[in-house]
Amino acid sequence: MGKQRKTWTTDVKEAIVLSVLRGELGVAEAARQHDVNESLIHSWKAQFLEAGRARLAGDRPDQGVSLLEREND
Known part of the structure; x- marks a missing residue:
């Protein structure tokens, strides 16, 4: 068997x-x-720096969820 990936x-x-x-x-x-x-x-x-840049630009991780919730309502 192959080598197991480390996490x-x-x-x-x-x-x-x-x-x-x-x-x-x-x-x-x-x-x-x-x-x-x-x-x-x-x-x-x-990835760390890009996430920081996005957050500083005002992007929020829950924006997509909020948008979908409003769409569903």
């Missing part, structure tokens, strides 16, 4: 991304310490 909790992902953004660790060093592929850290970092 990381949101808290672990956040800690890794924040340590890279703060400059405490480089991407390569964080990848070695946490046994994560560098490209995955880059992906998490991009």
Whole structure:
């Protein structure tokens, strides 16, 4: 059988991304310490920053739900 995929909790992902953004660790060093592929850290970092940008722009995660609820009413 194939190798089982490893999963990381949101808290672990956040800690890794924040340590890279703060400059405490480089991407390569964080990848070695946490046994994560560098490209995955880059992906998490991009997702983290994009979500922050969207939130600052006023996007709210529940906007789609609210819109659907109003449509249903």
